[in-house]
Each structure stands twice: as structure tokens, then as C-alpha cells.
Amino acid sequence: MSEEYVEENIAREQTQEATDKKCPACGGTVEFDPKSGGLSCPFCGSKYEIEAKKDDNEQTSAKEIDFNDAEARGNCDWGAKKKTIICKMCGAESIYDELDLSNECPYCGSNQVMEESDVDTLAPGGVCPFQVDKKTAGEKFKSWIKGKLFCPREAKEKAKPESFKGVYIPVWTFDADTVSPYTAQYGKERRVRNSKGETRTVIDWYTTSGTYRKFINDNLQIATKRYDTAILKSIQPFNTEENLLYKPEYITGFISERYSVGLDESWESAQLDIKNILKSGITSEVKSNHFTNHVRGVSFDTDYSNIKFKYLLLPIWISSFKYKDKIYNFMVNGQTGKVGGKTPISPLRVAVAVLIGLAVVAGLLYLYSR
Secondary structure: OOHHHHHHHHHHHHHHHHHHOEOOOOOOEOEEEOOOOEEEOOOOOOEEOOOOOOOOOOOOOOOOEEOOOHHHHOOOOOOOOEEEEEEOOOOOEEEEEOOOOOOOOOOOOOOOEEEOOOOOOOOOOEEOOOOOOHHHHHHHHHHHHHOOOOOOHHHHHHOOHHHOEEEEEEEEEEEEEEEEEEEEEEEEEEEEEOOOOOEEEEEEEEEEEEEEEEEEEEEEEEOOOOOOHHHHHHOOOOOHHHOEEOOHHHHOOOEEEOOOOOHHHHHHHHHHHHHHHHHHHHHHHHHHHHOOOEEEEEEEOOEEEEEEEEEEEEEEEEEEEEEOOEEEEEEEEOOOOOEEEOOOOOHHHHHHHHHHHHHHHHHHHHHHHO
16 A cells, blocks of 8 residues: 555545534534534534644744745645635635535625635634624624614614624734834924014924834734725724634634735735834824924835734624615624624604704704793
8 A cells, every 4th residue: 555545545534524523422513612612513512622723833823924935825725625615796705615515605695606616725824713603793783783773674674683604704914023214394383473462373393303113013904805894994803813723623614715815915005004003103203202293294114024924814793685775784793793884774764863953953042042
């Protein structure tokens, strides 16, 4: 028996063990349980621990990889056989276990989904597991939408929390040391008096320069363009420091979206974010150094070194419903339970609110005039 044959069969057995995920007690398919942080059988209720994965340095969280490490960029091993499903309606690409079946897109609700041919996609280094389960996400969602006074009742009834699906979204995080030589102007106020004895404030401007140093930690870039940016920002932040080394068991029972924004493109976006962070920091430094509230003309160039990245999966609960031929999306942060989304607005409810407001103002004016 050849060595290659033995290795191939070992790999096949390991893959089958990771993808089957059968409950030893009843034979049902187990899923990741956000409450216990382990695996749970939805059929018999049995629970099983997940042994934390460690790297060669006994580290249990995702390794920060050198940005210029081309070999690390080529790691496409998800640790279990996966398949890519694409939606013909909205184009979403999701990663499923090879044995999982799906006939509905988790993003737009369309049933026009199809399996894509084999695609190599970089395997995640770490995952922030769900900490909020589906029931809790639904409760938080109901409280949130209940508070939307201008949302039509019919729309609230269609937005059922039972339709939430758990999805892991792909993100890149970047660390870097930055050194930024800068120039800027700061202003000092002084009072002047004219010939009529009137006083006014003028600002005298002075030029300054310096070097601003800052370590950037876990600048987060969403590696997909599938979502409404405003909604996604509204449910942040995510605690990326709580990530665990990737294991297939953590995403069992959930959908994992394939990244559609590559590492290099995300680094370009990260630099724009970092530039704003550095500009704010330089402005604060100039204000502090010169005891002023007036700063303008900040100009700087930045040198980056020790650039590191992580590829992580972050947990969100997503849902959508159609109201008057328009799709409305909702999200719940799978770590914190923070809810975000857009709701339709009832013109009638807005009109009633405006009339009530006008009536209150009129009443107050009447009482004041008496």
C-alpha cells in the first residue's frame, strides 16, 4: 500500500468526520451552540465541547500574518470539504459544507441558487464565534422594530425574527506601525480694539512641524460588498480580539460568506481610514502642544512598517422581507446583539405625528398668550 494512498485515505476520513458532525447519542446533525460555545444536537439536546485549537506557539487566536508573505496568502485549506453556492438573483457567494443543502439565498430570499464549480478561496485564520443565539437575536429585533413608531404595522408583521439566518461575514484586519512627518498651522486668539472702542477677536496663525507616530491595531475592513454599509456600521463594533483559531466546528450550522474584496484592495481602503485617524491624531497633538483650539492646513506623509493582517469571520444574524415590492434588510451583531436596519415609513403615521406636534405647539402658544 503506497504512502500516497494512506495519506489520501487519512485526509478523506478527517474530512468526513468534520463535515458529517453526527451526534453520538442519536445520529442527528449537530450545530454550533452560541450559549455553550460547543456543539449541540437540536434533536436530542446533547452537548459536546470543542477542543480549542492551538498553533505551534500554543496560541489560540488567529496569527497576524506578514502582509508581504505570499505563501500565507495562498492557504485555501478550510479544514473540511466546502462548496460555493451563488445566487442568480443578487450574486451572493456563500461557503457551505459539502454535504449541506440550500435552496434559499440568505441575503435576498431568492430560491434561485446554484452550486459553483470548484473555487479556491483563502481559508480564514480565525473566527469570532456566535455569542448571541437565534432566540435572543429575535427578541432584540422585536424590541428594536417595536420602537420604530413610523413603521407600518403590516411591515412589522412581515418582519418575523424566525426568519433570521446566521452568517459569518469575511473581514480583513490590519496592524501597522506608522511614522508621519507633518506640517500644520495653529491659531492664537487675541482681542483688538478699533478707533470706536469696539473689540473683536482675531486669530494669528503660526506654522509648526513634527513627527507623529502611532500603532494601528486591528483596522477592520469588511471583505464583501454585499451589505448596506450604513446598516453594517450601525451594528458595530465587533470585538476582533476575541477571535479563536479557525476550526470547522465553529461554523457548523451557519453559512460562511466567501470574501469578494481581496487583501490588496482592502489594504487600499484601510489606508484611507488610517489617514483620517492619523490626521485627527496630529490635529490633537498640535492643539495640545500649542494650547490652542485652532488648527488648519494639516499636511503629512506616512511610512508604514511591520504591516500584519488577519482574515477573520465575524458573526451576524440577517433577515429581510419584502414590503410594497421593496426589500428591507436587518442585521443583529452575533457578539453583542446590537440591531440595525431600515424600515419602511408610513406617511399616515408621519402626518398624524406632525398634526399632534402642531396641536401641542398651538396649545402652548394659546396658554402663553393668555
